[in-house]
Amino acid sequence: MELRHLRYFVTVAEELNFSKAALRLHTAQPSLSQQIKDLEKRLGIQLFNRTKRKVELTTEGESFLPYAQSTLLQADLTIQKTQKVANELSNCLSISFGPVAELKIFPNILPSLRFDYPDLKLNLQSMNEIQQQKALESGQIDIGFVRENLTGPDLRSSLLFREKLIFLLPKTHPLCRYECIPIRELDHEALIIASPEHAPTLHRSVMHFSKQHNIKFNFIQHAGNILFNINSVNMGLGCAILPNYIEPMIKNHPNIAIRSLEVEPPLIDLFMSFNTKNNQKNIEIFINAIQNKKFQQHY
Template sequence: MELRHLQYFIAVAEELHFGKAALRLNMTQPPLSQQIKQLEKEVGVTLLKRTKRVVELSAAGESFLKHSRNAIEQIDKAIEMAQRTARGELGRLVVGFVGSATYEFLPPIIREFRELFPSVKVDLREISSFRQQEELLKGNIDIGILHPPLQHSALHMEKVQSSPCILALPKQHPLAAKKTIEIQDLENEPIITLAKETWPTLYLEFVNFCEQAGFKPKIIQEATEYQMVIGLVSAGIGITFVPSSAKKLFNLEVAYRNINQIQLTAEWVIAYRKDNQNPILKHFLDIVNKRQALLQANVTNT
């Protein structure tokens, strides 16, 4: 039995006239009659009662008509769903991200994506940069938003955001009275940082700036996320450096100051497998690229 047999039967059952049904199907009547006979033979029951004047549905035909319509409807729906999935309008996108990506970069992208593709399930997973590379290579996430470095021939990577770093210190700290702070001012200060494994380039860059200034930073505590780092600063345990984009998120009892004469920069990149076949990924990347173009235009205009 083929799909066309159901379509032929439905046309005859609705018209109750072979001539009208044939016209509706853009075919001649004799082949249509043969197709219906073949269908009845395959089903094994009489679906249509025929006389010279009247065509009527048998009881079996009425039941078969109902289920034939349902079958056609389900097939049409399956075709539509397959086409929408191929266009990236349905399905699932798994996004890995580091916590700091939620300061500025990620929220507007997710918001716009969900507005444009409400039928796509977006699975957001907070994962460290190191683990994101593993998850990307295993195919467990479609795209990652993480910190560099990232080097693997199977992955495509590009920088999507950078932010200058500023110093965060307790509001009652003596250095908080200064508008700008020299790197040498940190020589004897207890430092709290993100763990080297969490953001290796930023960690090493900070240590390098201190060593160039003639001292080794007094790192007393490492943490995996800035929420914990800032919490320790507000408790008066030490001072830290954060991306300037984090300033509006963490007020508490913390003051923020520029570090003079050094350019400590936080960077975020996106990464995905070069062979990723998920059509939804392209839509996500289009939104990322559009946002990058708008930000670049704003920078150029200012």
């Protein structure tokens, strides 16, 4: 038994006329009559009494009618709810991000995006660099803001900007006497460095900088996130080299100072990456919003 059989039965029961019911159902009367007979055979009961002058429900038919109507109503509601979910998914954009996007990208993009596309639902997920790459590759998210130029069969990336690294140290540190710290003064200084498991690009940049200039840092701690890095400096555990997006967070900080170095630390890139198999319409909307802002290439 199929839903169409129930729909045919309910329509005939409402009209009590096969010709009128056939018109409502946009089908031929002989075909409708055969469908009702097939339903009666399947159920093993007679649903209608038919004469040349009238059609009426049998007692069994009257009993069956409310259940058939309820089943059709439930089927219609199920279809509507499923279509609603599908429509919401088609209007959803999943975005992963790290702190830099939260501070430098979203405040410039999201307010106007919300205004221009009020039906677009944004699913924002905070992830570290490695988590973002895995989520992009699997299609779990549509867009990510990462430090690596991710490439692959389904991945595309574009450079948003290059960011300076800054040197942080406790205000009580002896090196605070310098406005510009000589490189050789950094030898054997305690340094909190980003964890390679959570921020591999930043970790590699700092390691390459120290190797390039033969700086013998004392790496005392791997930090799993930026806040731990900052708090470690705040507690006087050591110094740190971090992207300059954190500068507003520590401006006028009572315990942390920023100093320039005799040799400029390297720049670190920020890319916007997306999965080409995901919802391209919504991805394109977001990319256009990013491009319209024209972020500075160097921060």
